[in-house]
Amino acid sequence: LTGPPGTGKTTLSLSLSQRLSELTGSGQLIRLHSSSLFSKWFSESGKKVESLFTSILEISTDNNLTIVLIDEVESLVSNRENGNMIEDGVRGVNAVLTGLDRLKDADGVVVICTSNVQKGERIDPAFLSRCDGVFE
Secondary structure: OEOOOOOOHHHHHHHHHHHHHHHHOOOEEEEEEHHHHOOOOOOHHHHHHHHHHHHHHHHHOOOOOEEEEEEOHHHOOEOHHHOOOOHHHHHHHHHHHHHHHHHHOOOOEEEEEOEOOOOOOOEOHHHHHHOOOOOO
16 A cells, blocks of 8 residues: 555554454454664664564464555665665565565465555565555
């Protein structure tokens, strides 16, 4: 979901998560703030992201619905093509893309992301190609 700050993207995502859990009779929400995955240590951000996606896969094996909400995803998936990104940032984006690929094969996992930037602005095209839909 994309749009300016304060337009209800996160609230809508949380409501959708709750409704899906009610409909399926089970479910859990994993809510992530992108800033929690950053580290001041070189290459640690990518490792944190990899560890997170491994944990999500482990949690999702319970045959319950697992909803992953990533707030302000633009912080994690900045466009690598702009040339201004440091190497550790590129590793972080790559880790997110690999993690999403791993989740694609998992049953019962739904990933919802929110972003304050418009589609195509500063967000890596490889991330957008992995999205089933982008809604403004």
